[in-house]
Amino acid sequence: MSMYTLLVNNNHYEVDVEPDTPLLWVLRDHIKLKGTKYGCGIAMCGACTVHIDGEAARSCSLPVSSLARKRITTIEGLSPDGDHPVQQAWVEEDVAQCGYCQGGQIMSAASFLKTNPMPSVDEIRMAMSGNICRCASYNRIEKAVVLAAQKLKQQ
Amino acid sequence: MKKKIDRRGFLKVSALSAGGMLIGFNLFSSCKNSAKLPDDISKLNYKDFNAYIQIAPSGAVTIYAPNPEIGQGVKTSLPMLIAEELCVSWDSVLVKQANLDEAYYRQMSVGSTSILMGWLPLREVGATARQMLVNAAAQQAGVAPSKCTIKEGIITCDGNISIGIGEVVEEAAKLEIPTDVKLKDAKDFTIIGRNIKNVDANNIVTGKPLFGLDYEYDGKKIACMMRAPFGYKLKSFDATEALALQGVVDAFSFMQNSIAVVAEDTFTAMKAIKLIKPVWEATKRAADSEKENVKIKSLLQDSKYDLIQSTGNVDKAFASAEATIEQVYETPYLPHSCMEPMNFFAHVTDDWIKLAGPIQTPQNALNRVANALKRDKKDITLELTRIGGGFGRRLFGNYAPEAAIISHKSKYPIQLVYSREEDMMGGIYRPAISYKVSGAIKSNQVSAYKLRQVGSTSLKGRFANRFPTGAIPNVRLESIRNKSSITTGAWRAPISNVYAFAEQCFLDEVAFKLKKDPIAFHLELIEKAKKSDNEHLVYEPERMEGVIKLLAKKANWGNQSEGVYQGFSQYFSHETYAAEVAEVELRNGIPVITRVICAIDCGLVVNPLGAKNQVVGGIIDGIGHAMYSDFCIKDGRPTVTNFDRYRLIRMNETPQVECHFVQSNLAPSGLGEPSLPPAGAAVANAIFAATGVRITKQPFIKNKEVFG
Ligand code: FES
Ligand code: FES
Numbered sequence: 001m002s003m004y005t006l007l008v009n010n011n012h013y014e015v016d017v018e019p020d021t022p023l024l025w026v027l028r029d030h031i032k033l034k035g036t037k038y039g040c041g042i043a044m045c046g047a048c049t050v051h052i053d054g055e056a057a058r059s060c061s062l063p064v065s066s067l068a069r070k071r072i073t074t075i076e077g078l079s080p081d082g083d084h085p086v087q088q089a090w091v092e093e094d095v096a097q098c099g100y101c102q103g104g105q106i107m108s109a110a111s112f113l114k115t116n117p118m119p120s121v122d123e124i125r126m127a128m129s130g131n132i133c134r135c136a137s138y139n140r141i142e143k144a145v146v147l148a149a150q151k152l153k154q155q
Numbered sequence: 156m157k158k159k160i161d162r163r164g165f166l167k168v169s170a171l172s173a174g175g176m177l178i179g180f181n182l183f184s185s186c187k188n189s190a191k192l193p194d195d196i197s198k199l200n201y202k203d204f205n206a207y208i209q210i211a212p213s214g215a216v217t218i219y220a221p222n223p224e225i226g227q228g229v230k231t232s233l234p235m236l237i238a239e240e241l242c243v244s245w246d247s248v249l250v251k252q253a254n255l256d257e258a259y260y261r262q263m264s265v266g267s268t269s270i271l272m273g274w275l276p277l278r279e280v281g282a283t284a285r286q287m288l289v290n291a292a293a294q295q296a297g298v299a300p301s302k303c304t305i306k307e308g309i310i311t312c313d314g315n316i317s318i319g320i321g322e323v324v325e326e327a328a329k330l331e332i333p334t335d336v337k338l339k340d341a342k343d344f345t346i347i348g349r350n351i352k353n354v355d356a357n358n359i360v361t362g363k364p365l366f367g368l369d370y371e372y373d374g375k376k377i378a379c380m381m382r383a384p385f386g387y388k389l390k391s392f393d394a395t396e397a398l399a400l401q402g403v404v405d406a407f408s409f410m411q412n413s414i415a416v417v418a419e420d421t422f423t424a425m426k427a428i429k430l431i432k433p434v435w436e437a438t439k440r441a442a443d444s445e446k447e448n449v450k451i452k453s454l455l456q457d458s459k460y461d462l463i464q465s466t467g468n469v470d471k472a473f474a475s476a477e478a479t480i481e482q483v484y485e486t487p488y489l490p491h492s493c494m495e496p497m498n499f500f501a502h503v504t505d506d507w508i509k510l511a512g513p514i515q516t517p518q519n520a521l522n523r524v525a526n527a528l529k530r531d532k533k534d535i536t537l538e539l540t541r542i543g544g545g546f547g548r549r550l551f552g553n554y555a556p557e558a559a560i561i562s563h564k565s566k567y568p569i570q571l572v573y574s575r576e577e578d579m580m581g582g583i584y585r586p587a588i589s590y591k592v593s594g595a596i597k598s599n600q601v602s603a604y605k606l607r608q609v610g611s612t613s614l615k616g617r618f619a620n621r622f623p624t625g626a627i628p629n630v631r632l633e634s635i636r637n638k639s640s641i642t643t644g645a646w647r648a649p650i651s652n653v654y655a656f657a658e659q660c661f662l663d664e665v666a667f668k669l670k671k672d673p674i675a676f677h678l679e680l681i682e683k684a685k686k687s688d689n690e691h692l693v694y695e696p697e698r699m700e701g702v703i704k705l706l707a708k709k710a711n712w713g714n715q716s717e718g719v720y721q722g723f724s725q726y727f728s729h730e731t732y733a734a735e736v737a738e739v740e741l742r743n744g745i746p747v748i749t750r751v752i753c754a755i756d757c758g759l760v761v762n763p764l765g766a767k768n769q770v771v772g773g774i775i776d777g778i779g780h781a782m783y784s785d786f787c788i789k790d791g792r793p794t795v796t797n798f799d800r801y802r803l804i805r806m807n808e809t810p811q812v813e814c815h816f817v818q819s820n821l822a823p824s825g826l827g828e829p830s831l832p833p834a835g836a837a838v839a840n841a842i843f844a845a846t847g848v849r850i851t852k853q854p855f856i857k858n859k860e861v862f863g
Contacts, residue, residue, distance in 0.1 A: 001401065018401075018422075025422040029377075034369035035362020037543075039494050040575045041425070044798040047494060075362035082361035091356045094764055097772055099359035100494040100543030106360060129807040132798060134494045134544050136775035137768070138809040 004064050008033065009077025019065035024048045026064050027074060035075035035103045039132065046131030049104040050074050056111035075103035078110060085151035086110045086144070093144040097135035105131045109145050113152055121146070166280055167192050167204070168287065170328035175211040175321075177328075179204035180280050208237060208284060214308050214321030216241065217249045231354045232761045233273050239346040240281030240339060243308040243320065250354045274822050275338075282336045291327035292318040341759065341820045350764035355541070365541040367498045367513035370570065375500070376404060377421045378561045378569045379428040382581050383412035384791025385442035386640035387435040397430040405565045406431065410557065417565045425574050437791070440640035444488060444587060444788040447611075451637055454609045455483060455591045460633040464619035466689065467629030469595075472603030476595035480665055484592070484657040485852040487786045488611075489585040490793070491646060492803060495543020496578040501558035502568035503528065509568075510555060511538035515545055520555035527556040528563055546776075547645035551583045576796040584786075585646030586612040590657035594665050595629075601665060601680075603629035606658065608650075611639045615650065620691040622699065622727060623662070625684035641788055647776065648828035651728045655832030656781065656839070656853070659724040663840040664849060673723045673840065674707050694727045698756050701817050702734040706754035709815050710736035719749070722841025724833035729825030732756040732817075735774065737810070737837035739845050745862060746842050748778060748810040751834070756817035757824045763816065770830040771812040777834030779804025785854045802856075 006013045008031060015030045022041075027033045027050070036059055039047030043058040050059045051073035078084045086109050096102045105128070112119070112127040119127065124145045133141065166180035169192040179192045181204055190203035199207055199219060207219040218234040234250045286300075289310055293300040296312035303312045310318045341347075358365055383389050394406035397416050402423035406416045414431055418424035473479060499512035501524070508530060514520050517537050525532045542549055558571035573581065588610030595603035604627045608614040614634035624630045646652060666676035681703070684696035703725055706712070715721050718740055725734035735753045739746040751774050760766045783802040787794045795801040814830075839850045848861050856862050 017420075021422050025420060028368075029420040029422070032371070033362075034364035034366075037366075037494070038368065038421075038496070040798045042575075042797055042799055045494070075360075082357060087360040090360045091352065094352045094356065094768065096353055096356055096359045097768060098494065098542060098544045099353075099355065100366060102359050103362045125807040125809075129805040132494065132803050132805060134492055134546075134776075134803065136772040136779065136804065136809070138775060138804075138806045139771055139812055140768070141806065 002065075004068070006031075006064070006067060006072060007070065008072045009074060015064070017064055019063060021064045023050065023059040023062040023064055023067060023072070027059065033074050033076055037100055037103060039101070039104075044132075045101070045104075046108055047101050047104040049107040049131065051107060051111055054111065054114065056108050075107055078107065084110060085155065086113065086148040089144040089148035089151060093140045093147060095137050095140040095144050097133075097137050101131060101133045101135075102137075105133065105141055109141070109148060113145070113149055117152060118149060119145070165276070166283060166332065168284075168328055168332060169194060170325055171196060171209070174325070175209055176324040178208040178210075178280065178284050180207075181205050208241075208280070210284070210288075210320060210324050212321045212324060214243075214319045215247055215249065216243050217251060219251050231351055231765055233277055234354075235346050235351060235761055236273060236277040237281040239344055240278045241285045242305040245346050245349070245351060247308055278338050279336070282338050283333060286333045286336045287327040287330050288320045288323055290330055290333070291323035294326065295323060347759070347761050348763065351762050352764065366495050366543050367500075367511075367540040368495055368543075368570075368572065370500050370511050370540055372500060372502065372511075372568050372570075374568055376417050376419060376565070376567045376569050377424040378415050378417045378558070378565070378571045379424040379574060379577070380413055380415045380557065380561070380571065381428055381431065381433065381577065383435050385642070385788065386438050386440035387791045388412055388438055389414070390434040390436040392431055392433040394431055396432070397427040400427050400430065403427045404567070407564055409560050409564060413557070415561045415564075415571075417561065417567060417569055421572055424572065428574070435791075442639060442641045442788050442791045444641070444786075447587065447637065447639060448485070451587070451589045451609045454635045454637055455589060455607060457635060460607065460635050461613065463614050463616060463632035463634050464624070465631050466620075466624055467603070469603045469605055469629045469631040472597070472629040473593070473595045473605070476597055476602060478596040478668075479593060480596070480661075480668055481591065481593040482661055482664060482849070482851060484590045484653075484660060486588050486653040486656065487784075487853060488587045488641060488643070488788065489646060489780060489784055489786050490579045490582040490801070491544075491546045491548035491585075492579070492798075492801070493544035493546060493548055496575055497548070497554045497573040498571060499552075499554045499558035500568070500570045501555070501562040503559055503563040506534065508535040508559065509538075510535065510559065511540060512555070512558070513540050513542035513549060514552045514555060515542070515549045516552050520552040523552065523556045524559040527560055546647040547649065548583060551644045553583070575798070579796045579801065580793050582793075583642050583644035585652070586610045586643040588612070588650070588653050590654070592657055592661040594661070596665075596669070599669055601627050603627065603631075605631045605633070607633040607635070608654070609635045609637055611637055611641065611643050612650065614654075617693075618650070618654065620689070620693045622684065622694055623680055625687035625689045625692045625696065626680035627683075640791075647773070648728060648831045651726065651828070651832040652777065653853075655724070655726040655728075656835040659726060659833060659836030660839050660849070660851065663723070663836070663843065667843075672713065674703060674712055677703055677723070677725060694732075698732050698817075699725065699727060702732045702754040702756045705815055705817055706734040706736060706752060709754060709813065710752040712736060720746075720841050720845035722837045722839065722844055724837035724840060726829070726833040728829045728832055730758075731824045731826065731829035733770075733829045733833055735830070735833045735837040737778075737834070737841040739838070739841040741845055746845050748782075748808075748838055748841070751778070751810050751812045751837065753812065753814045753830060754817065755814060755830060756819060757826055757829070758819050758821035759823050760816050761823055766816070766826050767814050769826040770814045773828060773830035774812050774834045775804060775809055777831035778810070778838055779808075781835030781838060781853050782808075782855045785857060
């Protein structure tokens with residue numbers, strides 16, 4: 001075991017874990033932030049998506065040892081009151097069904113819109129294709145990303 | 156829709172010590188005479204009641220319902236029924252998932268039946284509570300209850316005195332429960348029929364810990380497990396390496412053929428289980444899906460079968476046919492792939508057992524745990540969490556006794572967590588089923604229809620007398636069960652999910668052979684069913700016709716633009732009628748599904764927004780699995796175990812889905828499932844329209860002729 005200091009949602013956390021422990025499990029089991037989900041563990045479903053220095057990454061495949069001095073943001077820290085334009089758009093479009101994948105979807109969308117603030121529908125569909133939604137809320141995710149882009153523009 | 160109610164004893168009312176009124180009721184039965192309501196909201200008991208309404212002195216209404224939410228939106232739509240009859244504004248209603256501290260009776264969300272079963276009882280509860288509030292207000296104002304009206308939680312007496320419901324809750328709680336209350340007329344609905352959003356939306360988008368895997372408990376350890384391949388036995392195992400790992404606290408075999416490790420945290424447990432070295436021994440029943448397919452093929456021709464339905468004289472009609480058509484359809488085993496893998500918490504002590512997790516059949520889980528550990532059910536409590544997808548998998552709660560046994564053996568409070576691989580390998584799969592469908596043609600009409608199902612499950616009696624019975628004079632349904640050691644169970648719209656594929660692809664082929672437009676052909680068949688004197692028909696041809704006509708109009712059937720190919724399909728299940736048109740376009744010669752239009756008749760639509768989400772989800776789910784999901788079992792093990800090689804539909808492959816509801820005031824029927832079955836056939840039929848190739852085997856993507 002080794003000690004690591006992580007900067008998550010602007011808070012410092014000290015954790016004592018094996019170096020190969022993925023960030024996903026450090027967040028869930030050690031820091032007790034449960035919003036980041038486990039879906040596959042092999043970077044294929046996107047349920048575990050977080051931001052590392054503002055960019056979307058699959059936390060299930062990031063060993064804790066690679067995160068020194070990185071700024072980690074989870075769904076809990078995306079906005080102070082759940083009012084990030086992407087979160088607002090998700091509520092307005094009533095996207096969630098079972099809801100399990102949606103934290104990851106929102107994190108992917110938020111990061112994508114930073115790099116491409118005015119995406120075409122095809123760009124959205126490609127960008128979001130790394131996130132599986134077994135409830136198949138894809139049509140609404142697409143609409144919500146369009147709506148979030150409009151909201152961001154107005155800000 | 157006025158109805159007299161006399162269901163004495165199906166609800167009880169009391170005053171709460173902290174102020175306000177509590178109504179406890181039993182959704183599917185009546186309360187026991189001895190059942191007592193708690194006077195403290197933190198002590199709701201779910202043994203005697205399965206739901207509660209609390210009305211606070213402020214007028215705020217809280218509905219406590221233990222219905223597990225799996226993404227079907229019942230947590231929203233069922234409370235809507237109560238609030239409607241209670242005549243309060245939806246904004247003043249809060250819905251809470253009940254925290255269960257005691258065992259309780261049947262409560263499931265299954266088979267799209269929640270809304271159908273709750274339709275009248277829940278409205279009656281709301282109406283009864285409303286009447287009591289009105290009676291109390293009338294008393295206070297000194298007028299007759301008939302002189303009072305109620306709207307948005309405000310009671311108006313004699314046209315001028317306004318009393319909020321919160322002001323009269325104390326009094327109302329003391330009144331006798333009226334046994335004769337009126338339900339609202341559909342035309343007066345203000346909440347039912349409105350677009351209401353998921354009540355948990357804010358919690359979901361902010362990542363609140365709602366799901367089974369998020370469950371926390373002091374001193375909790377994590378268990379991972381592995382089980383013998385299908386048709387194998389555990390001979391021995393070596394856990395030395397696993398136990399040497401820091402953080403692993405125990406490893407043992409249990410339930411004969413499974414092995415568990417218990418560790419301090421999830422990652423360690425997942426790592427440890429991979430270090431276990433098991434020796435499996437094959438039995439005679441070692442599973443191999445390829446070999447099963449060979450067997451299934453021969454059973455399709457077998458002379459012995461179970462008769463499910465026989466109408467008219469099929470053999471005679473075939474003997475005198477001018478032409479016959481026959482086609483075989485094949486579908487594989489499929490895992491459920493819920494995004495939240497199976498998991499369950501158990502703490503087994505000498506005095507009590509605590510269980511918690513995502514499950515749709517809590518009562519059954521409780522019984523199984525009691526049996527497995529030979530314990531009294533009274534000592535077991537079960538807490539439900541939100542469920543990260545069900546699709547039928549969480550009706551089968553094998554993971555609950557597994558968790559309990561692991562806790563019992565290790566003496567720790569444990570949460571059993573399936574890795575994705577374990578979830579996919581140890582599934583309760585959709586059965587692999589093949590169909591042989593044949594039709595006899597005489598005078599350019601279908602004179603007989605014969606369908607045989609062969610697979611690891613039997614065709615159930617409830618499939619008898621569905622369409623096209625009534626439309627075709629001679630119909631026979633046959634079933635042969637092919638026994639397998641591969642565990643199977645319900646998968647969203649059980650059997651229908653593949654049965655509809657066979658039936659609707661076949662009828663499309665028949666229409667083509669008869670040179671008839673597929674929709675015109677269906678309408679012609681339905682016309683005959685309308686005139687049929689068969690009393691056993693389980694569907695209403697008029698409603699079937701209604702959805703198809705609505706669909707034809709909305710899809711602009713027959714007038715598609717250049718380069719767009721349409722395929723049609725329709726199916727009746729769970730008392731709901733669904734008809735769909737899929738559109739494909741060819742890109743580089745390969746069909747791409749661009750749009751699906753659906754018409755659906757599910758009676759009155761309680762929550763159009765939620766309903767649409769369900770319908771659209773079902774269609775994409777149906778298309779995704781028909782198109783992409785390939786699953787084989789070799790040497791007792793699936794050949795794919797995670798989403799790298801097991802393919803689920805993704806956003807870039809998803810068509811735009813439009814959905815149109817038939818206007819209706821009939822009692823609402825199921826929505827979680829009925830849109831799925833016709834989807835695969837609609838796509839296959841559209842691909843035929845585009846390419847001239849009939850795809851008869853799922854997943855479609857493996858068809859080399861079409862997809863290269
Ligand atoms: S859990 Fe990380 S991508 Fe699936
Ligand atoms: S909402 Fe259920 S998996 Fe996406």
